[in-house]
Amino acid sequence: MDRDEAAALDVADPLAPARGAFRIPEGVVYLNGNSLGALQPAVEERLRRVVTDEWGTGLKRSWNDAGWAHLPQRVAARIAPLVGAEPHEIAVTDSTSVDLFKAVVAARRLRPDRRVILTDERNFPSDRYVLAGIAELLPGTEVVAVAADEVEARLGDDVAVVTLTHVDYRSGRMHDAARLTAAAHDAGAVVVWDLSHSTGAVHVDLADWHVDLAVGCTYKYLNGGPGSPAYLYAAERHHDTLRSPVAGWFGHADPFAFGPEYTPAAGADRFLAGTPPILSLAALDAALEVWEDVDLAAVPHRTRALTSLFVELVDARLAGYGVTLESPRAAELRGAHVTIGFGGAGPLSRAATAAGVIGDVRPPDLLRFGFSPLYVRHVDVWDAVEVLHDLLADGSWDEPRFRATETVS
Amino acid sequence: MDRDEAAALDVADPLAPARGAFRIPEGVVYLNGNSLGALQPAVEERLRRVVTDEWGTGLKRSWNDAGWAHLPQRVAARIAPLVGAEPHEIAVTDSTSVDLFKAVVAARRLRPDRRVILTDERNFPSDRYVLAGIAELLPGTEVVAVAADEVEARLGDDVAVVTLTHVDYRSGRMHDAARLTAAAHDAGAVVVWDLSHSTGAVHVDLADWHVDLAVGCTYKYLNGGPGSPAYLYAAERHHDTLRSPVAGWFGHADPFAFGPEYTPAAGADRFLAGTPPILSLAALDAALEVWEDVDLAAVPHRTRALTSLFVELVDARLAGYGVTLESPRAAELRGAHVTIGFGGAGPLSRAATAAGVIGDVRPPDLLRFGFSPLYVRHVDVWDAVEVLHDLLADGSWDEPRFRATETVS
Numbered sequence: 139m140d141r142d143e144a145a146a147l148d149v150a151d152p153l154a155p156a157r158g159a160f161r162i163p164e165g166v167v168y169l170n171g172n173s174l175g176a177l178q179p180a181v182e183e184r185l186r187r188v189v190t191d192e193w194g195t196g197l198k199r200s201w202n203d204a205g206w207a208h209l210p211q212r213v214a215a216r217i218a219p220l221v222g223a224e225p226h227e228i229a230v231t232d233s234t235s236v237d238l239f240k241a242v243v244a245a246r247r248l249r250p251d252r253r254v255i256l257t258d259e260r261n262f263p264s265d266r267y268v269l270a271g272i273a274e275l276l277p278g279t280e281v282v283a284v285a286a287d288e289v290e291a292r293l294g295d296d297v298a299v300v301t302l303t304h305v306d307y308r309s310g311r312m313h314d315a316a317r318l319t320a321a322a323h324d325a326g327a328v329v330v331w332d333l334s335h336s337t338g339a340v341h342v343d344l345a346d347w348h349v350d351l352a353v354g355c356t357y358k359y360l361n362g363g364p365g366s367p368a369y370l371y372a373a374e375r376h377h378d379t380l381r382s383p384v385a386g387w388f389g390h391a392d393p394f395a396f397g398p399e400y401t402p403a404a405g406a407d408r409f410l411a412g413t414p415p416i417l418s419l420a421a422l423d424a425a426l427e428v429w430e431d432v433d434l435a436a437v438p439h440r441t442r443a444l445t446s447l448f449v450e451l452v453d454a455r456l457a458g459y460g461v462t463l464e465s466p467r468a469a470e471l472r473g474a475h476v477t478i479g480f481g482g483a484g485p486l487s488r489a490a491t492a493a494g495v496i497g498d499v500r501p502p503d504l505l506r507f508g509f510s511p512l513y514v515r516h517v518d519v520w521d522a523v524e525v526l527h528d529l530l531a532d533g534s535w536d537e538p539r540f541r542a543t544e545t546v547s
Numbered sequence: 548m549d550r551d552e553a554a555a556l557d558v559a560d561p562l563a564p565a566r567g568a569f570r571i572p573e574g575v576v577y578l579n580g581n582s583l584g585a586l587q588p589a590v591e592e593r594l595r596r597v598v599t600d601e602w603g604t605g606l607k608r609s610w611n612d613a614g615w616a617h618l619p620q621r622v623a624a625r626i627a628p629l630v631g632a633e634p635h636e637i638a639v640t641d642s643t644s645v646d647l648f649k650a651v652v653a654a655r656r657l658r659p660d661r662r663v664i665l666t667d668e669r670n671f672p673s674d675r676y677v678l679a680g681i682a683e684l685l686p687g688t689e690v691v692a693v694a695a696d697e698v699e700a701r702l703g704d705d706v707a708v709v710t711l712t713h714v715d716y717r718s719g720r721m722h723d724a725a726r727l728t729a730a731a732h733d734a735g736a737v738v739v740w741d742l743s744h745s746t747g748a749v750h751v752d753l754a755d756w757h758v759d760l761a762v763g764c765t766y767k768y769l770n771g772g773p774g775s776p777a778y779l780y781a782a783e784r785h786h787d788t789l790r791s792p793v794a795g796w797f798g799h800a801d802p803f804a805f806g807p808e809y810t811p812a813a814g815a816d817r818f819l820a821g822t823p824p825i826l827s828l829a830a831l832d833a834a835l836e837v838w839e840d841v842d843l844a845a846v847p848h849r850t851r852a853l854t855s856l857f858v859e860l861v862d863a864r865l866a867g868y869g870v871t872l873e874s875p876r877a878a879e880l881r882g883a884h885v886t887i888g889f890g891g892a893g894p895l896s897r898a899a900t901a902a903g904v905i906g907d908v909r910p911p912d913l914l915r916f917g918f919s920p921l922y923v924r925h926v927d928v929w930d931a932v933e934v935l936h937d938l939l940a941d942g943s944w945d946e947p948r949f950r951a952t953e954t955v956s
Binding site: 161163166168170173174176177181182185186189190193194195197198199200201206232233234235236239243259263264266267268270271272274275276277355357363364365366367368381382383384385386387388389390396397398399400411412413414415416417418419421491496498500 | 579583591594599615643644668677680685772794795798806807820826
C-alpha cells in the first residue's frame with residue numbers, strides 16, 4: 139500500500155463523513171482518542187447555551203424549563219444503542235471508578251454466600267484499587283487477580299463476581315466477553331465489564347452477551363470531554379434485586395417528593411446518586427449526537443482496518459529500528475489502540491508529539507496509539523508511521539529536549 | 548425603613564462590589580441562590596478557554612500543560628479558607644451524596660465497636676437516603692434519626708457517628724456546630740457536618756469547631772454552576788487512619804505510577820476517586836475567584852442583615868395576608884435563607900417568579916427565599932416583599948395560570 143491507496147480507502151469509507159463533526163487541530167495527527175477524545179464544535183455551542191442562557195438567564199428554573207432534571211435519562215438513551223442496551227438499563231453519572239464501586243458492590247450482594255471477586259491482574263489500576271477498597275470494606279470478601287488467560291480456569295463456587303476490562307488499557311488485548319460471561323454464569327458468578335476502552339470503537343452487545351452489569355467512561359471514544367460522566371449498565375432482569383450502596387436522591391423513585399424513606403427508582407436510575415453534573419452532562423449529550431448518523435455495524439470494521447494498517451506499517455517501516463508489536467497481531471483480539479515497544483519510548487513519543495503525531499507512553503518502554511474510528515483516517519495512520527520512521531532513521535528522536543520526564547502520560 | 552434607607556445600606560456595605568462580578572438577569576430579583584448560585588461572566592470565559600483551547604487544541608496534553616491533573620488541589624486551596632481549613636484537608640470531587648457516603652463510611656470505620664449513626668430526622672432527604680444505604684451495606688450499623696433538639700440527649704456509647712446538616716434546607720435553622728461537635732466528642736463519636744447551605748453564607752470554622760469530617764456542595768453560595776463538584780473535609784489529625792471506601796486512582800499516593808497496590812494519598816486527597824470532571828472543576832475554580840477580594844468576616848454580617856430585613860418586612864407587610872415566618876426569628880439561629888408559610892405557596896411562588904422575584908417552594912405550604920450575600924442587595928429584599936405584598940393585596944397570585952404544578956422546586 140502507498141499513501142494514495144490509504145487516501146482512497148478514506149474516500150470509500152462509510153464513516154468518513156463523521157470526521158467533519160470534529161475539530162482536529164491543523165497539523166496534528168491525533169492518535170490519543172483512547173485517552174481523551176477530540177472536541178466537536180457542537181459541544182462548544184451547547185456549553186455556551188447551557189452556561190449563558192440556561193444557567194445565566196434561566197437560573198434554577200432551568201431544572202424544569204431546560205430539562206436538566208432529566209438530562210441523565212436523555213444521555214442514557216444515547217448511550218444505550220452503542221452498547222446493546224435499553225435506555226432504562228443505563229445510568230449516566232459519577233466517574234467510572236465510583237460507578238465500578240457501585241456495580242461491583244451491588245453484584246457482590248447478589249451472591250452473599252460467596253467470597254471472591256475475580257479479576258485480571260492486568261486490569262486498569264483504578265479498577266484494581268476500587269476492588270481492593272471493596273474487599274477492605276465488606277467483611278468476607280477477597281479479590282483474586284489472575285493472568286488474563288487464567289480467569290476461566292479460576293472460576294468456581296467461591297466466585298461471587300467476575301470483573302474485567304474488555305479491552306486492556308495497556309496492550310489493547312480484547313477479552314472474548316460473550317464466552318467469559320457465559321463461563322462465569324455457568325459457575326454461578328455475576329459479571330461486571332468495564333467498557334472504557336470499548337464503547338464507540340469495537341463491537342459491544344451487552345444484551346447478546348447476557349452481561350449482568352457494566353461500566354464505562356465517556357471521554358475516550360465517546361468524546362465527552364476531560365473527566366466527563368461515566369455510565370453504568372444494569373440488565374433489566376436484575377433491576378428488582380440490585381441495590382446501589384450509594385443511595386442518593388437522584389436514584390430515588392420520586393426524588394422531589396422529599397420523603398423520609400429511600401425507595402429506589404425503577405431500572406438503572408437507582409444507580410444515580412447526587413445532583414447530576416449538568417455542564418458535563420450537557421457537553422456529553424452534544425458529543426453523542428454524532429452517533430445518530432453513524433452505521434454502528436461499520437465501526438468495528440473501521441477500527442480493525444485502521445489498526446491492521448498500523449500493524450502492517452510498523453512491521454514494514456519500524457521493525458528494523460527495534461520497534462516491536464506489543465498488541466495482539468490478530469485483529470479480532472484487539473481494541474482500537476495498538477501498543478508498540480521501544481527502548482526510548484518516552485523520547486520517541488515526545489519527538490513524535492513535537493512533530494504533530496500525538497500518542498502516549500506507558501513507562502518504561504511502551505507507546506500507545508489510538509485509532510478513534512470517527513475521526514482517524516487511513517492517511518493519518520500512514521503519516522504517523524512515516525513520522526516515526528523518519529525520527530528513528532535520522533536519530534532525532536534522541537535529542538536531549540525529548541528526554542524530559544512527563545508527569546502524566 | 549423605606550426603600551431609600553435600604554439603598555443607603557447597600558452603598559455602605561463592604562461586600563457591595565462583589566455583585567459586579569455576577570450577571571443577574573435584567574428585571575430579576577434572584578432569591579434562590581440557596582438552590583443554584585448565579586453566573587459570573589468569568590466562568591463563561593474560563594469555560595470557553597478550557598473547552599476551545601485546552602481541550603480542543605491542547606487535547607490530552609492539557610493534563611500536564613494546562614494543569615488539569617492538579618485542578619482538584621487548586622480548587623481545594625480556594626475552598627479551604629472559606630471553611631476554616633488547610634488546603635490539604637479538602638478534596639474537591641464527586642457529588643455531595645457520594646462525598647457524604649465516603650465521609651460517613653470512613654468515620655464509621657473509626658468506631659468499629661459502635662453501631663449507631665445519629666442524625667436529625669429533618670436532615671436533607673439525600674443525606675438520609677445515603678445513611679440508610681450505609682446501614683444496609685455495613686453489618687451492625689443502625690441509623691437513629693431524632694428531632695434536631697434531641698440530638699445531644701441521644702448521644703451515648705453506642706453512637707459511632709453524628710452527622711447533621713449545619714443549616715436546615717427547609718427551615719433555615721442553624722445548628723450550633725461547635726457545641727454539638729464538642730458534645731459528640733465527649734460521648735466518643737466522630738462528627739460529619741454537611742455544609743451545603745452554609746459555606747459562603749454563614750460563619751464556618753471547621754478547625755475552631757474541631758470537626759472531624761465535613762462535606763458540602765458548591766452550586767449554592769459558591770456559585771459553581773448546576774451540579775458542580777462537591778468537597779470533602781478531613782481534619783489533618785485523622786489523615787493517617789481514614790480510609791475512603793471508594794479507592795480510585797486519583798486518591799492514590801502516585802496515580803500515574805500505575806502500581807498494582809492501592810496506597811492512599813497523603814491528606815484529604817485520599818478521598819479523590821476517579822478522573823476529575825475537568826469542565827466542572829474549571830468552572831468552579833473561576834467561580835471561586837471572587838472570594839479573593841471578599842472580607843470573609845463581613846459575610847455572616849451581611850447575611851444576617853439581609854435575612855433580618857426580610858423578616859422585619861414580612862412581619863410588617865405580609866403577615867396580614869396570612870403569611871407566617873417558618874424560620875427562626877433570632878438571626879443567630881438562621882442560615883441565609885428564610886422560609887415563610889402560606890396556604891397557596893405554589894401559586895404565590897409562581898406569581899412572584901412571573902413578576903421577576905425568584906424563590907422556591909417546599910410543598911405543600913412553604914416558600915423559601917435565599918439571600919446570597921455576594922449579590923443580593925437590601926433593595927432586592929425590599930422590592931421582593933413589595934412584589935409579594937402586591938400579589939397578595941390584589942389577589943392576583945391566585946390566578947389559574949399560577950396553579951399548575953411544577954415538577955422540581
